[in-house]
Amino acid sequence: MLRNLLKKYDTTDLVMYLIGAVLAALVIYGSYQTLSSGKYSGEVWLDFIIFGLAQGSIYALIALGYTLVYGILFMINFAHGEVFMSGTFTAYFLAIYLDSTGFWNQHPIISILLALVVAVAVSTTIAVVLERIAYRPLRGAPRLVPLITAIGASFFLQYTFRGLYGSGVKTYPDVDALKGSWNIFGIEILKTQAVVIVASVILMVALRFYVQKTKAGRAMRAVAEDKEAAALMGIDVDRVIVNTFALGGASAAAAGIMYALIFKQVNAFMGFIPGIKAFTAAVLGGIGNLPGAMLGGLFLGVVESLGPSLVLDGLGIPAPYQLKDAIAFLMLVLVLIFRPSGIMGENLSEKKA
Amino acid sequence: MALLELENVHSYYGNIHALKGISLTVEQGEIVTLIGANGAGKSTTLKTISGIIDPRKGSVRLEGEDLVAYRAHEVVSKGVIQVPEGRRIFTRLTVRENLEMGAFLRNDTQEIKKDLEWVFSLFPRLEERQNQVGGTLSGGEQQMLATGRALMARPRILLMDEPSMGLAPVLVDLIFDTIKDLNEQGMTILLVEQNALLALDVADRGYVLETGMITLAGDAKELAANPQVKEAYLGG
Numbered sequence: 001m002l003r004n005l006l007k008k009y010d011t012t013d014l015v016m017y018l019i020g021a022v023l024a025a026l027v028i029y030g031s032y033q034t035l036s037s038g039k040y041s042g043e044v045w046l047d048f049i050i051f052g053l054a055q056g057s058i059y060a061l062i063a064l065g066y067t068l069v070y071g072i073l074f075m076i077n078f079a080h081g082e083v084f085m086s087g088t089f090t091a092y093f094l095a096i097y098l099d100s101t102g103f104w105n106q107h108p109i110i111s112i113l114l115a116l117v118v119a120v121a122v123s124t125t126i127a128v129v130l131e132r133i134a135y136r137p138l139r140g141a142p143r144l145v146p147l148i149t150a151i152g153a154s155f156f157l158q159y160t161f162r163g164l165y166g167s168g169v170k171t172y173p174d175v176d177a178l179k180g181s182w183n184i185f186g187i188e189i190l191k192t193q194a195v196v197i198v199a200s201v202i203l204m205v206a207l208r209f210y211v212q213k214t215k216a217g218r219a220m221r222a223v224a225e226d227k228e229a230a231a232l233m234g235i236d237v238d239r240v241i242v243n244t245f246a247l248g249g250a251s252a253a254a255a256g257i258m259y260a261l262i263f264k265q266v267n268a269f270m271g272f273i274p275g276i277k278a279f280t281a282a283v284l285g286g287i288g289n290l291p292g293a294m295l296g297g298l299f300l301g302v303v304e305s306l307g308p309s310l311v312l313d314g315l316g317i318p319a320p321y322q323l324k325d326a327i328a329f330l331m332l333v334l335v336l337i338f339r340p341s342g343i344m345g346e347n348l349s350e351k352k353a
Numbered sequence: 354m355a356l357l358e359l360e361n362v363h364s365y366y367g368n369i370h371a372l373k374g375i376s377l378t379v380e381q382g383e384i385v386t387l388i389g390a391n392g393a394g395k396s397t398t399l400k401t402i403s404g405i406i407d408p409r410k411g412s413v414r415l416e417g418e419d420l421v422a423y424r425a426h427e428v429v430s431k432g433v434i435q436v437p438e439g440r441r442i443f444t445r446l447t448v449r450e451n452l453e454m455g456a457f458l459r460n461d462t463q464e465i466k467k468d469l470e471w472v473f474s475l476f477p478r479l480e481e482r483q484n485q486v487g488g489t490l491s492g493g494e495q496q497m498l499a500t501g502r503a504l505m506a507r508p509r510i511l512l513m514d515e516p517s518m519g520l521a522p523v524l525v526d527l528i529f530d531t532i533k534d535l536n537e538q539g540m541t542i543l544l545v546e547q548n549a550l551l552a553l554d555v556a557d558r559g560y561v562l563e564t565g566m567i568t569l570a571g572d573a574k575e576l577a578a579n580p581q582v583k584e585a586y587l588g589g
């Protein structure tokens with residue numbers, strides 16, 4: 001019987017599943033320990049989940065850019081984290097200016113919208129320029145080539161922004177109107193987190209509507225499936241590709257402003273970790289799959305927020321929060337090993353054909 | 354002036370010289386067929402007309418206007434519409450969305466609606482399946498969809514690349530009946546086929562393509578009777 005089993009699964013498979021089983025056991029054991037110790041109250045868990053959702057909505061909005069571009073060009077735009085950074089970082093200067101005149105806290109809604117406009121303008125421009133000068137000339141080249149270019153572009157943007165705006169960490173001004181919390185159905189929710197969750201849900205619904213229901217969205221889906229056939233319908237394929245980058249850039253900029261509301265601090269390297277996390281979210285949801293990226297982002301945010309206290313604490317690991325990023329990347333590795341098509345994804349190789 | 358005229362067209366894939374000086378004309382209201390064996394360059398000819406491939410030499414003219422400088426989507430706006438080889442329908446879009454894609458450049462909502470009704474009357478099967486995604490259709494239904502999608506653009510000339518490919522005989526008949534009907538309603542058609550017998554039967558004129566060159570041209574009935582054609586393409 002063992003021999004039959006061995007025939008069916010080769011040794012690497014077995015080792016993989018062993019690792020999987022061990023991890024699953026650790027997760028269950030750790031969670032059990034934590035929960036039975038009663039160290040955290042129900043309210044604390046709820047806070048973790050809400051924070052995870054807020055953080056996850058930011059990942060989700062960034063992930064949309066990865067997934068949209070992948071869906072159309074089968075390329076991973078690794079400079080997308082820097083697209084996110086560039087808008088957020090630039091809008092910071094508007095924010096402190098408005099703050100210095102007192103406008104920022106007199107008209108918080110208008111101020112945040114203005115910052116959003118600036119961030120969207122900058123991120124969108126950079127995304128579009130990136131496509132035009134770094135990726136378009138390489139269309140049709142082997143897939144590794146634009147990937148390397150993207151990594152190069154990513155460093156270029158990081159160091160350009162460091163050169164332009166300085167290397168220090170800058171802090172967005174506080175929004176007084178968003179201090180404290182609201183009581184919604186008996187649940188205390190920090191105002192910033194509530195705003196972030198609601199705004200990103202609205203944006204995601206709008207984007208989904210755009211892609212599914214409008215003529216431009218239909219053209220985008222047609223181009224994603226078959227560029228030559230799309231051109232034979234009269235669709236300007238290059239323009240659709242530019243629009244796709246622009247849309248990804250705008251979502252990343254929106255994510256950036258939400259990031260600034262929650263975390264306040266910005267610098268030239270701030271795009272790296274959220275960028276990789278969002279990429280993880282896109283892979284989790286099945287890259288190229290729009291609802292997948294949204295759910296992947298929310299899921300990752302919640303796991304990352306709950307994981308340290310729920311699992312690691314129970315395992316007796318000291319300072320579990322330091323390992324938050326490790327959890328996210330462990331998930332990326334696990335998904336790539338066990339389900340490379342993502343939780344909701346179709347088979348990548350099939351889609352490529 | 355001919356509706357469509359190719360003059361001394363040379364097209365390449367990298368270093369492969371696929372079209373070696375093609376000249377042909379299609380007059381308003383005609384069905385012209387381009388026949389030839391695998392790899393002769395039939396699809397390449399249509400791709401060159403549609404602007405998917407730029408010829409290195411020669412001209413493609415629509416009522417005298419040179420199309421070579423236009424990109425593929427601009428050629429569509431001139432009314433040159435192709436039903437590509439292998440159908441190339443959008444498998445993840447619904448049947449209805451596929452048909453709407455055909456009308457992508459049009460803004461006359463009322464007329465589009467009428468044309469949709471017309472396509473549904475030509476292919477009732479498509480109406481029944483309008484909310485299904487394209488990928489779930491059978492081969493024959495996909496050919497109907499690809500044809501209907503092209504008609505939604507209101508072509509001035511319809512380029513069809515091997516519409517009979519892989520279809521059961523009943524469906525081939527249906528598609529060819531549709532081609533004849535469309536032509537009777539005034540549609541100009543350039544038909545590429547490997548099934549020379551069928552193609553020459555519906556066409557007014559024909560061209561025989563061999564390894565990138567036109568070797569024979571003439572009236573469809575005469576070509577069908579030509580011993581060389583009979584031997585090479587009509588099974589003796």
Ligand SMILES: Nc1ncnc2c1ncn2[C@@H]1O[C@H](COP(=O)(O)OP(=O)(O)OP(=O)(O)O)[C@@H](O)[C@H]1O
Nearest residue numbers: 366369371389390391392393394395396397398547
């Ligand atoms: N994308 C391509 N890259 C390189 N060569 C190509 C390409 N497409 C076609 N060719 C070559 O160009 C020549 C003409 O091909 P084409 O597709 O036009 O033939 P065809 O007459 O349509 O054949 P079929 O009846 O099989 O469809 C062939 O030799 C083919 O191998």
Ligand SMILES: [Mg+2]
Nearest residue numbers: 395396397438
């Ligand atoms: Mg062909």
